[in-house]
Amino acid sequence: MTATKKRLKIVAAISLLLLLLVYVYRMASFCPSGKAALSVPGGEEVQAKWPPTESPLQRSLQMAYEEQSSLIREQKAELQRTREHLARLEEQVRSLQTSTPRKYPKVKYLNYKNRKRILITGGAGFVGSHLVDDLMVQGHEVIVVDNFFTGRKRNVEHWLGHENFELIHHDIVNPLFIEIDEIYHLASPASPPHYMYNPVKTIKTNTMGTINVLGLAKRVMAKVLIASTSEVYGDPTVHPQPETYWGHVNPIGPRACYDEGKRVSETLSYAYAKQEKVQVRVARIFNTYGPRMHMNDGRVVSNFILQALRNETITVYGNGKQTRSFQYVSDLVDGMIALMASNYTQPVNLGNPVEQTIGEFAEIIKQLVGGPSVIKQSKAMEDDPQRRKPDITRARQLLHWEPKVPLETGLQRTISYFRNELARSDRFQESSNKYFDTHTP
Numbered sequence: 001m002t003a004t005k006k007r008l009k010i011v012a013a014i015s016l017l018l019l020l021l022v023y024v025y026r027m028a029s030f031c032p033s034g035k036a037a038l039s040v041p042g043g044e045e046v047q048a049k050w051p052p053t054e055s056p057l058q059r060s061l062q063m064a065y066e067e068q069s070s071l072i073r074e075q076k077a078e079l080q081r082t083r084e085h086l087a088r089l090e091e092q093v094r095s096l097q098t099s100t101p102r103k104y105p106k107v108k109y110l111n112y113k114n115r116k117r118i119l120i121t122g123g124a125g126f127v128g129s130h131l132v133d134d135l136m137v138q139g140h141e142v143i144v145v146d147n148f149f150t151g152r153k154r155n156v157e158h159w160l161g162h163e164n165f166e167l168i169h170h171d172i173v174n175p176l177f178i179e180i181d182e183i184y185h186l187a188s189p190a191s192p193p194h195y196m197y198n199p200v201k202t203i204k205t206n207t208m209g210t211i212n213v214l215g216l217a218k219r220v221m222a223k224v225l226i227a228s229t230s231e232v233y234g235d236p237t238v239h240p241q242p243e244t245y246w247g248h249v250n251p252i253g254p255r256a257c258y259d260e261g262k263r264v265s266e267t268l269s270y271a272y273a274k275q276e277k278v279q280v281r282v283a284r285i286f287n288t289y290g291p292r293m294h295m296n297d298g299r300v301v302s303n304f305i306l307q308a309l310r311n312e313t314i315t316v317y318g319n320g321k322q323t324r325s326f327q328y329v330s331d332l333v334d335g336m337i338a339l340m341a342s343n344y345t346q347p348v349n350l351g352n353p354v355e356q357t358i359g360e361f362a363e364i365i366k367q368l369v370g371g372p373s374v375i376k377q378s379k380a381m382e383d384d385p386q387r388r389k390p391d392i393t394r395a396r397q398l399l400h401w402e403p404k405v406p407l408e409t410g411l412q413r414t415i416s417y418f419r420n421e422l423a424r425s426d427r428f429q430e431s432s433n434k435y436f437d438t439h440t441p
């Protein structure tokens, strides 16, 4: 054997050995499942498929999917951060709202000696809320108690949070224990459809409610003004009605719950005055109108004005020959405050002696509002008083009070109030419709 042949044999043997080594190394590198464990620079191991099965299309799809997923993750995190920021801002707005002083109507400053604590039952109602305004502006502390049957928070919301004002949700049919100097007892529905709606409740309010008020007055030695009514005269046989007239009331008719309720309320007042020495004032209030009357009040002023504003038929109950005398609410409030301040303890009529038939009144409203409404007669109300006009000699002489606001001025103010109320309720209706159109599945 030559030296060259020997060298060739050695090279062939080494090559064979190398091939064998490569084969063994490969066999050792692959795991039994067919996947290879590969090392990456980070030191962690990733699993790769073997033999490779992904096409380039699949690979690019996979990459696009991963990119999108990470984008969504980022956006979710951003959304969460925005939510947290919003919650912080809302919290700040809330704390600013509570710490920023609200704008209230200007009130006089009264020193401790002159400032009274005054309770107004039914203070969130039409008349009550106007009385609240006057007494607040005078600088007194006013506590309103109302069960919100016909009263509304809206009527007194401009005082909410004022240091001189307090609103208590309470039904005066249940006793009340507070410290006060004066009470104006107005709690009771006053509109015929309202008081006839639940006659038993109307009687309870005017009897048990009045007993509770008089009992409270007795305990704390407060002066009380009872809001009575022209209805104690019933369908009067004396015209105009002086306070000395005893009235003509049907004790079992549909209006009796109110008429007799108020008559008992007066009787209770004088019984407490005589027996318990409670200082009482009794105001017999005649038909009153003005802003803050409820849209569904049902009395003639609001009915006629709303019918005229809506171009509907103006409905006169009966032949329209029955009469009423209408006073503007600010005149009534002046009269009540004057009566409370006086020493006079007998009943006093508070009303405007300018009298008209309901038929004439319908014409006045139609003319002031304008529009195409027609006036029509409809079924008469049972026991409807046929004539009503206050004799206000007592109020004139003892309180130096008489109504100041002429009918046309008061009606113009009331018409513009109802015009705004209608626009407000239309806006409310519109936004409520919008909400339910978009949120109903």
Ligand SMILES: O=C(O)[C@H]1O[C@H](OP(=O)(O)OP(=O)(O)OC[C@H]2O[C@@H](n3ccc(=O)[nH]c3=O)[C@H](O)[C@@H]2O)[C@H](O)[C@@H](O)[C@@H]1O
Residues within 6 Å of the ligand: 190, 191, 192, 229, 230, 231, 258, 285, 286, 287, 288, 289, 298, 299, 300, 301, 303, 304, 315, 316, 317, 318, 322, 324, 358, 381, 384, 385
């Ligand atoms: O406004 C008030 O202060 C008084 O209102 C009512 O007494 P009333 O005079 O019967 O009140 P309305 O319902 O306003 O009726 C007045 C007249 O208008 C008539 N009316 C009422 C509403 C209507 O749509 N059309 C109509 O012709 C009634 O039949 C009645 O003759 C209450 O009973 C009294 O307590 C309250 O003091």
